[in-house]
Amino acid sequence: MHPLEHRLLAVNGMTLSLYMAGPTEGQPVWLLHGFPECWYSWHQQIEPLAAAGYRVLVPEMRGYGQSSAPEAIEDYALLTLCADIQAAMDSLGQAQACVVGHDWGAPVAWHLALLEPQRIKAMGAMSVPFGGRPKRPAIEIMREANAGRFNYILYFQEPGVAETELDADLDRSLRLLLSDLGDAMLRDKPADARLLDGLSESPALPGWCDAEEFAIYHRALAEHGFRGPLNWYRNFTRNWQQTEHLAGRQIEQPALFLVGDLDPVARLEAYTLKRMADLVPRLEQHRLPDCGHWIQNECPAQVNERLLDFLARQYPA
Template sequence: MKLPRSAPRATVRHRTVEANGIRLHIAEEGEGPLVLLLHGFPECWYSWRHQFGPFAAAGYRVVAPDQRGYGRSERPGAVEEYTVLDLVGDVVGLVHALGESRAVVVGHDWGAPVAWHTALMRPDVVRAVAGLSVPPNPRSGGTPPLRAMRELYGGHFYWNYFERPGVADAEFAADPRTTFRRFLYGACGDNPANDPVPAQPLVPPGGGFLDIVAEPGELPDWLTDEDLDAFTAEYAESGFTGGLNWYRNLDRNWRLTAPWTGAALQMPALFVTGDRDLVHGFPGMSELIPVLRQLHPTLREPVVLPGCGHWTQQERPAEVNAALLDFLREAAPPTG
């Protein structure tokens, strides 16, 4: 039986703000210390639908933007305008555009590296930081990531498929609702293919990404037809190119972040993940996650959710909210 739909309440407000020279659509609710929620790919503000009410009720001002290139936000045309420096600049600009000087920054999937890098680059702006699914990953001094994956998997790793101009863009845009249904089910903990450890996401020769993600017989309890409708509607105009351009900058980001090699987080930090998350299968992750607290002494003990896949805050909202609110009460207690 499906769980009751948990749609954003009418008290979630929508507007557009100017930040870092571009227009960003935001959804917001509540009053108190500012908490920014940064989504991943292929998502938008709606992926945080289960967090608005509980966070606002706990005394926080919750703001979830559509990040650069996504949904209702502005979509620059040049690939080079989607570097990690641009994305961090958007976060800092958004904090200031909202009339604040500091914020707690929480990110999921691609939003997590943006959150971690914002914390590393602008510790004066970030009160506390949390990442879901993707841990703070130290920059290697060896080979840029796209080239490394190309050499390791013969060009079949999904990052390399995504970096090809126009290819994944067209595949995903051909039927966006099918894209979301297969993406969200394929990487979730309810997909038996992800138990115990998801396979490497390798795109077959001559095939597409959707060939490697299963078509669900029925939707898992946490995902409704209304949710699929919402994601599809949010992407109706924007398409997928803006989000894919983030992947196309992975090697450029590797070069740009050289000055922060070996830098450690300076503020309270939290990592939340599921044990069926595909990121756990990425090269080096099994060695990295056990030593995260040695690399970042301000990081709490990671929260690992049994049976949870990649879509952490959507699959397990109650547990994620409890972990984040416990963290927030200590790191950035509400006022009043």
């Protein structure tokens, strides 16, 4: 087993909590978590990648765990989240790297590939596909498509509302999101409903997460609460405005995309999944059977096999 190292990096005006493993001379592979996760969501990938000779770097993303969680909503804009990782790569002297992201970590990985075509040699994304920059802010499209109906992203928009609900019983909130994401996010209900209305008051842990592992997720969210993570969702218009220079750009690097066939996000992003190959010419994509949203934990053996095979061919250690 490779020892797990931990550092607090002062980068991009914030503190980035970073876990690392594997040979220091190995090719860097960054694993970027999503919502509402933490660095530990990648624990089943760290050792296999390190054993293959890679230098594995797993940050606690802005707003999570021991990383900074600034107050301002604009401090969670997508390009700012990318800049955290770019600055960390600079600090560590990394002239080239691979980035792999899950859930919200996937848009960060996709955009790092766009921003850094020379440094990012290969990339991977899980659950959230690449759709390019829309013709107008996605939040406007969501408001039109969901008029009169509940939509979790629209619910997250008003500062103070969703975090008040989720932080009131963090244990229940996190259990529900990790065990039954589809029911929490996609249940048909009125527009003025709350996220967790109608869900279990005493949810069980998902089969892939025992009590000791859940405690790690819980600690990471309890550090700052849900405010910072929710602020990622409150920048759709700002992200659209700030990425005008990336409009029409393709992902030129070799790219791996994995999605579970039971993932509710796959239903939401069905159109994007169909057209993604046009935007990512060197794309390899796989749909994993009997697998939901928390793909790297639900199906670790399949994820590791696909990821290691891809890296061996496109980004050798």
